Amino acid sequence: MSSEPLTQIIDSIPADIDHLSLPTPFPVGPVNAYLLLGERLTIVDPGMIWSDSTDQIAARLATHGHTVADIQQVVVTHGHPDHFGAAGWIAANSDAAVVAGRAEAPKLLGGMDRTRLGGLIADLGIPDGTRETFGLFYDGVRDLTHPIDPGRLVLLDDGDTLIAGDRTWQAHVTPGHAVGHLSLYDPTDRTLLSGDHLLACITPNPVLEPDLDNPGGRRQSLVEYIDSLERFCRMDPMSVLPGHGPAFTDVPTLARETLTHHRSRADEILQIVATAGQPTPFDLVGHLFPQLSGFSIMLGISEIVGHLDLLELDGAVDRHVGPPHRYSAA
Numbered sequence: 001m002s003s004e005p006l007t008q009i010i011d012s013i014p015a016d017i018d019h020l021s022l023p024t025p026f027p028v029g030p031v032n033a034y035l036l037l038g039e040r041l042t043i044v045d046p047g048m049i050w051s052d053s054t055d056q057i058a059a060r061l062a063t064h065g066h067t068v069a070d071i072q073q074v075v076v077t078h079g080h081p082d083h084f085g086a087a088g089w090i091a092a093n094s095d096a097a098v099v100a101g102r103a104e105a106p107k108l109l110g111g112m113d114r115t116r117l118g119g120l121i122a123d124l125g126i127p128d129g130t131r132e133t134f135g136l137f138y139d140g141v142r143d144l145t146h147p148i149d150p151g152r153l154v155l156l157d158d159g160d161t162l163i164a165g166d167r168t169w170q171a172h173v174t175p176g177h178a179v180g181h182l183s184l185y186d187p188t189d190r191t192l193l194s195g196d197h198l199l200a201c202i203t204p205n206p207v208l209e210p211d212l213d214n215p216g217g218r219r220q221s222l223v224e225y226i227d228s229l230e231r232f233c234r235m236d237p238m239s240v241l242p243g244h245g246p247a248f249t250d251v252p253t254l255a256r257e258t259l260t261h262h263r264s265r266a267d268e269i270l271q272i273v274a275t276a277g278q279p280t281p282f283d284l285v286g287h288l289f290p291q292l293s294g295f296s297i298m299l300g301i302s303e304i305v306g307h308l309d310l311l312e313l314d315g316a317v318d319r320h321v322g323p324p325h326r327y328s329a330a
């Protein structure tokens, strides 16, 4: 994490795309929604059912001579509540399809399912009392999301195309922050809607994900994330419109800074593992992020587990299979 931009911020975005900053109750702050204006009126990441968020969407649509009922598509970059919370509400008030990466469907349809991480939680060494506080988060967030009618879902795979606004977009489905994370790229003017996959000021959390192809297993979210960066560097988009924070350009610099950050964070974790005596991921949260409480602890754990995966892949740590899993320096 960092709050200084890791690359070059830009002041203007293409004229056929209108940006809204919608409130969320989360520490990340507001979420960016985008209206893709033109023949196929589309909204990307319409925020949550919270505060005046949906009123803001309606008011902005009115400035373009539209109502919510005119929306033809809702694109959801990934199934986190700050991005998809209002998608079902828009679909219920229009004929809109809800478009997302295929692997995000369980999150979009399951709402805030607190059993999703199931068996993975036991591996992390989280005490029961701490784990119980996570339930409060799920219960609180459930009210900020509107159910999505499964019949409205249109699921994309990597390499598909999508017509939205007046553009034809390439779908880039890349795991890391979310297993089916969808970015949309228009090569004609090198515009990228990057969701939370690329952000100017923070490195995306490699959120823990169960591996649906391997029951009981989990994805190596940070390893997969780093593997995905190369393609965005090759794309070299001119305008990147992210899910949070300012628009930016120069993805190769962002990628370089991101890799440097992860390398130094992995070194820091290795030092702690070497002196802490076979810690669990939860023990490491206490060392690295002692200020975290409630559900934020899960984000701290994702960050730590991601780096432990990198270290394990490098042969720098050994994992002692639990539950809970414990780590030692190799």
Ligand SMILES: [Zn+2]
Pocket: 028, 031, 080, 082, 083, 196, 243, 244
């Ligand atoms: Zn987000």
